[in-house]
Amino acid sequence: MSQGQFTVVHSILDGADFIRKVCVHYPIGQVTECKLYKTGLHDTYLIITDTNQYILRVYRHHWQNQKAINFELKVLDFLRQHQQPIAYPLTRHDGKLMTEVLAPEGKRYVVLFVYPQGKVIKRKLDVVQSYLLGRSLANIHNYLDNFSHSYQQVTGVRKLNTRYLLDWSIKGISNVYPHLPEQIKFLKTTNLTLKRQIQQLNLPAIAPEFGLCMGDVHTGNVLFNNYNQVTWLDFEQCGYGWRIFDIAKFLQTSIEMKIDFEVRNCFVDGYQDVRELGDGELAAIPVFVKVAHIWMMGIATHMVGNVKGYADFDDDWLDTKLATLEQWSL
Structure with a gap:
């Protein structure tokens, strides 16, 4: 029946x-x-x-x-x-x-x-491409300073703040791993520490340090053609926040991909050739690298049961992600 x-x-x-x-x-x-x-x-x-x-x-x-x-x-x-x-x-x-x-x-x-032209390079990024990506991101940030600011208060437009990047993420992780209270406790403690560090940095909330960000900056979201010309692919996570988060997101993903330190540094060099970062922004990079790591965990766990199945998220998944986070000392 x-x-x-x-x-x-x-x-x-x-x-x-x-x-x-x-x-x-x-x-x-x-x-x-x-x-x-x-x-x-x-x-x-x-x-x-x-x-x-x-x-x-x-x-x-x-x-x-x-x-x-x-x-x-x-x-x-x-x-x-x-x-x-x-x-x-x-x-x-x-x-x-x-x-x-x-x-x-x-x-x-x-x-x-x-239809964008070029190839995704991911972990094969070289120093020239990394430098060009940094320059391109800085140029985009500069142009976005002229985008209508009226959208900043529109309901539904993403705010890349700690409430979204951290609180929302940890809620998603907690929902998938309620049986691992010690790991969740560690995450919540880390959350408080990161929020305190961000507050102490006292980053300006005005352009150019703050403004419209791309959100999900990494080598999987960009194409290079045969002449090393860049095409950015994905602005789905764009929203308002500190621009240093875009840089940290690139670095966080590059570290996980095991892209060489020299190559990663060229990205920051390229960015600074267009817009020089302040001392506070440079000091904020390691903090926001950790924020980006937790955020990616949050996006992944929020997809469980809809986009992804639970089989991909066993206890080892969480332990591995937290081990990486612990390596980046607070």
């Missing part, structure tokens, strides 16, 4: 429907194919036309709200207008940047992006 219809948490939508119901709203010509490319925090499809290729992103239901997505797209469109090297969204015939579709689990939002 049938048990009735089950609730859908996440569906994989048919590419043919995107051709018929979404792609027709864009000036891209005849679409010949729509292929599922990868899944994750959002589903990515490859759109192929007679003359070109595009990337179609389908945001997950309930992971990003409409205001946050709209904000991300406006930031990308602003940077496109200022000729910054980003993978930008295409505009529909009606001037909109996204399309709302009804999936079995509820509303989802769809955006069509240009």
Whole structure:
């Protein structure tokens, strides 16, 4: 006997429907194919036309709200207008940047992006590429100082503060590991220590030290072509915070990837060739590296039960992450 219809948490939508119901709203010509490319925090499809290729992103239901997505797209469109090297969204015939579709689990939002040229280099980053990335990030920060500040108070626009980066993250970790109270206690103690250190740094809350940040800066979110030209891919985590967090996020990921110290330093050198960091910002780097590490743990654990399964998050996962955190002495 049938048990009735089950609730859908996440569906994989048919590419043919995107051709018929979404792609027709864009000036891209005849679409010949729509292929599922990868899944994750959002589903990515490859759109192929007679003359070109595009990337179609389908945001997950309930992971990003409409205001946050709209904000991300406006930031990308602003940077496109200022000729910054980003993978930008295409505009529909009606001037909109996204399309709302009804999936079995509820509303989802769809955006069509240009197809970026180049290759992901991840841990193969060299000193020249690292330097160029640092320069590019600093230039983006400078341009974003001219982005409309009215968005800073809009509900739904991400604030890269300790409430989100630390408190929200530790809540996600605690929900997955309630049976490991000692480890959670260590995290909560670390949280308090980091907050106290950030407060003592007394970083300015005005530009250029504070402002709109990219959020998830790492070598997996950037492409290099054969001429070492950069294209940034992902602004999904963009929001307002201290710019030093963007630098620390790059360093945190690079350390975990075991990218050489010299290569990592070239990123900071490249950044400072465009905007010199203050003494307080330099002192804040090791603090925000730890913040970035906890934040990535938080994002991962918040995906458990929806994007990822529990099998990937055994006790060893947490112990390994905490061992790394302990190596970076407070």
